[in-house]
Amino acid sequence: MLYAILCYNDEDSVGSWTREQDAAVMKKLAVVQDGLTKQGRLGPVARLLPTTSATTLRKDDPPVVLDGPYAETKEQLLGFYIVDCKDLDAALDVARDLGAANPGGAYEIRPVGLFQPGAIAK
């Protein structure tokens, strides 16, 4: 079974880490990640930019673009995509296409700050 592990924390405090603190945490994480990679068990890893950079597409008819992260509590996180787009408008176009195929709910579009493609052994 593949598992997604979603990371939650207070972005103010994580965002205020100094470069050294950040590097120290990343180094410790790398040890765990390297172990998983060697076993062919680590898939993609992404670090998202802060929620201030987020945009939300409500999949209503017609879809509505809102600034800011997804802020409702009545829907639950069901999945995610990682798509290479030249800018936010291109990403919104993809989200609209996906939304037309599967209306209802919302997509939160967040730029990815750091991405490791990973390699899950087949």
Next chain:
Amino acid sequence: MTDAAWIDGALTSARPQAVGALLRYFRDLDTAEEAFQNACLRALKSWPQNGPPRDPAAWLIMVGRNVAIDDIRRSRRQEPLPEDEAISDLDDAEEQLAERLDGSHYRDDILRLLFICCHPDLPATQQIALALRIVSGLTVKQIARAFLVSEAAMEQRITRAKARVAGADVAFETPGAAERSERLAAVAAMIYLIFNEGYSAGGDTAEVRAPLCEEAIRLARLLLRLFQSEPEIMGLTALLLLQHARTAARFDAAGALVLLDDQDRSLWNQKMIAEGLALIDKAVRHRQSGPYQIQAAVAALHARAAKPEDTDWAQIDLLYGALEIMQPSPVVTLNRAVAVSKVRGAQAALDMVEPLGERLSNYFHFFGVRGAFLMQLGRNEEARIAFDRAIALANTSAEAAHIRMHLDRLMRDSAPHGAKAK
């Protein structure tokens, strides 16, 4: 787990919201601040024992309010002190309060708190000092260090600023749309001032002043979270991030200023650049341009150029042209002239800055830029005079040292050919 660092962080990030709400309640800055301080003291005692509250800001507002009210009552009638438990035990009350104070309430509280610091009677330095003390919660010592003045002088400056705003008439009702956007503009300008106070430091003081830049970014992000659909706040945040991203490359080992063209671009902070670019992307969608967005767009063009020669100067020229119309200022024209010199040559650029001489007669950058154009045109004697004037007007030793470097080059170039060092 409630360790000291966590509590410290929680108190800092709850501060603008809590002090803002307490100010709305008591309508007096000193009372609000004191109430917050008291609530923090109780948090330090209570949280390690009882665990952190679900909503630290709501807890601090509630406790701060109760303690202050008790103080007021006690000063009226000599009543016995209430039990600590009675004040801090408010699980249910906290929940109710959190519900009542919804997001929009907090939003105007924080905006008001920031706005009070931008009182037009206060000189810029006092606005900044006051905001750092009241909103950011930096200690007087920290602020004094960043401003390179004594603690006593800073204490006095803040006390004076506080006295001024205490007498000021600030509306406590929920602001209307027009008033809100006015407040937002004033607050954005103040945040930019805080940033520039840190950013314009010389290499010798850049390190102690860098926290000002970081604090400005923190406040800009806070504002953006409160006003998520304001393209100018996106622009401001992007501008600060894109400028701050270059920090590590701006000074050499000796503390001398390194110009954009000569910076080691591998030292630029790519994470901040990515965030800045993403924010510009968001802002552009609103098709509602403004000065911060334009300046951020200029910074983005620099950030996107892997090498100085890749810089899209023609686009920068256009952007500054738009900014000149929006916000006419000789400084903007001066910046535009630098782009023009790259696109159309030094003569065109010089023609553009000559009419500014009268208005910028005390501006360091004017003479530095003009001298550079003259030098490019081979008018060395005039260039030397301009550089001499720039040195006389330099604000930091790094600025002066940078111009001296130009002068040295001029001296070499002007020397008789046989003696020219090669």
